[in-house]
Amino acid sequence: MKYPKKIDLHMHTTVSDGTDTPEEILEQVRKAGIDLFAITDHDAIKGCRIIRSALREGDPRFITGVEFSCRDEEGQYHILGYHYDPDAESIRELAQYSHNLRMKKIHMRLEHLETEFGIAFPDEEVERLLALDNPGKPHLALLLVKYGYAQTKEEAMEQYLNRLRIRAEFLKPEQAISGILAGGGIPVLAHPSYGNGDQLILGNDLEIRIARLTEFGLQGLEAFYSGFAPLQRKELLYYAKQYGLFVSAGSDYHGANKLVELGDTGLNTGSYYPEDLRRFLDVILE
Numbered sequence: 001m002k003y004p005k006k007i008d009l010h011m012h013t014t015v016s017d018g019t020d021t022p023e024e025i026l027e028q029v030r031k032a033g034i035d036l037f038a039i040t041d042h043d044a045i046k047g048c049r050i051i052r053s054a055l056r057e058g059d060p061r062f063i064t065g066v067e068f069s070c071r072d073e074e075g076q077y078h079i080l081g082y083h084y085d086p087d088a089e090s091i092r093e094l095a096q097y098s099h100n101l102r103m104k105k106i107h108m109r110l111e112h113l114e115t116e117f118g119i120a121f122p123d124e125e126v127e128r129l130l131a132l133d134n135p136g137k138p139h140l141a142l143l144l145v146k147y148g149y150a151q152t153k154e155e156a157m158e159q160y161l162n163r164l165r166i167r168a169e170f171l172k173p174e175q176a177i178s179g180i181l182a183g184g185g186i187p188v189l190a191h192p193s194y195g196n197g198d199q200l201i202l203g204n205d206l207e208i209r210i211a212r213l214t215e216f217g218l219q220g221l222e223a224f225y226s227g228f229a230p231l232q233r234k235e236l237l238y239y240a241k242q243y244g245l246f247v248s249a250g251s252d253y254h255g256a257n258k259l260v261e262l263g264d265t266g267l268n269t270g271s272y273y274p275e276d277l278r279r280f281l282d283v284i285l286e
Contacts (some may be wrong), residue, residue: 003273003281004035008263009065009082010190010222015050016041016067017138019255022050025149025262029060032262036285038082040250041191043098043171045086052086062129063284065188066091068098068180071170074212076195079176080222080248083284084185094114098171099134100221106135112164113140119149119160136255137161151280153257179218186283188220188248189213193232203230207239214243220280224249224267226260233266237274247278 012018013025020028022039029037037060039047048064055062063083070077084091108128113119121129121143128142129135141156148158177187192210195201201209210221223236224247240247249265252258266274273281 001284002286003278004036004061006032006263007036007185007267007281008251008253008265009036009063009248010040010067010080010265011037011041011253011259011262012041012067012255013047015039015047015133016046017134017136017254017257019257022047023054025253025255026054026059027130028262034060034263036061036063036280036281038063038250040067040080042067042134043069043095043102043237045091045095046133046245050085064185066095066180068094068171068176068231070173070176072172072174075199076153077173077209077213078190079173079180079218080188080190080220080250081176081180081183081185082188082220082248084180084183088183090179091185094171094176094179094213099106101169102134102239103130103134105170105171106130106140109140109161109164113144113160116163117149117160119144119147121147139261140215167190173213177217186219186246186280187217188222188246189218190222190250191225191228191252192221192223192236193228194225202235206235210239210245212245218245220246220248222250222267223247223274226251226264226266228266237276238274245276246283247274247276248280249277 013022041047066081141153144150144156180187249267251264253262
């Protein structure tokens, strides 16, 4: 098989917390010379439907993607789902369930800001926020910056939003993995060394997490990721080999919301791909 030279299987649109619409991100992918890509919006598959309808002859190869936010008594996880059937009932149910959880949390965070800090946004701002496909902490953080309560999104998170410990329902990793598999997809652990994006998980702690998720049916690790040091990639490639897992590559591009360039995966363009990445490509490109 002739493998694509440049791939990026982790990016976000305005359907979740990116700043590019699905149509805009498709144009960005074309300009970046990416041969294979996936949209992985948080807890949503709407962007994938839009991309599929916007593709034209000669465009880069596209596969369906999603990133589910999960949690259990052992910690937090982001589970990517690839190459699923977007019409599968299990996928649609996961997306709807996750969306409902997000809406509950956003209402709780709005209430928290008002009761704890006396912060209440104008009604029209709240209406726009709640009308988003999947509003979350990043959207609230930007509002806090807009109205002068913080200088940066990071400050808004630290000073206000991260102080609320929500004891709400959550999607468990085994639920996400099971639903992705039932929808014909491939479940992959996103940025494994970074956990939920803020943690640093290495060595024995990382292996315990991978082994546990593999028991649930996890099939891959995102070993190539923007920001990973060579030793982190090496460790993840080792665990992929040990547990018979696929390897994927993604930038986690969010447009202007994150200092990450499209296509920045740490995977050298045109280089010899590791066996476990080639196995993954064999499945999704068949």
